[in-house]
Amino acid sequence: MDLVIIGTENYDLYALLSAELESAGYATHWAADGLEALDAAERLAPKALLLGESLPVLGATECCMRLRQVPEIHRDLPVYLVTDNEVNPVLRDKAGFTGVFPATHGSWELHDLLAALSMKR
Template identity: 40%
Template sequence: MATIVIVEDEPKLGALLGDYLKAAGYETHWVADGLEALPAIKRHAPDMVLLDLMLPGKDGLEICRELRVFSEVPVIMLTARIEEIDRLLGLELGADDYICKPFSPREVVARVKAILRRTRGAAAHAAQEATGLHIDEAGYSVSLDGHDIDVTPVEFRLLRALASSPGKIFSRDRLLDQLYDDHRVVTDRTVDSHIKNLRRKLEVWRPDQDVIRSIYGVGYRLEL
């Protein structure tokens, strides 16, 4: 499940975007003040940021400028100002897209999906090239350093989630969402059991490396 931080000072619009994005399967966090935006982004480590241009405390352009110092998270800027200079400036500062108000929430969801598909696909491909890990979505197969790894469907989904952002910590709750297609009710210890089995299989070919690292009290991250 991707996480999206919504930085929007209009409560009704923030809630509306949150409702539509949640219905589309995303986890959302809403921030109404520009001064709270960067701390919230650092705290939640989102997969995308929806960023209003006109905000109290600090405007969206300044937030985007400061965000790009430490993060390449995709940003869609939202604004009622349609002047071309604002549009160009927003994109030059590192925004990935720009939507003018008024807009349809469905359009925002469609833009979010499109950008996440593109950025996640590129990131996953780059990560696989760099780490020696190859995940074949079509064949539901996994290899590490050219060696085939025999994984179960659940282990495949867990590894795919972890590999979507190598080095990023995934909580047990987020990983639970990836386990079963029928969304059956299971405990977080189920994640621990599958991670243990998956780690053992990967470490056959990387015996001196902690391939999936446990972060005490938080979750797991892939370190390849």
């Protein structure tokens, strides 16, 4: 079963995303801060990461930038920033995010995310 790491300090957001992903056939792993997400990505070989914008200890942007520097982690690994805020596309791309996924989302956004992840299977 493909694994998605969900990095967020907000357990309710993790529980929601986890339930949605698990119902689509993915396993999930919760990382409560950016360092945990980075460590889990190195150890667990996930298919994707979802990083909350407000990750403590190591922020989502810094976490993504560090992930992209780890030789064992493929540069094509999908890493999504989870936020309801506007994100500057230049900064998003510079950090190495694959895209942005809304924290408050509907079925269409979830459908699009699942379609993107299934293309990486």
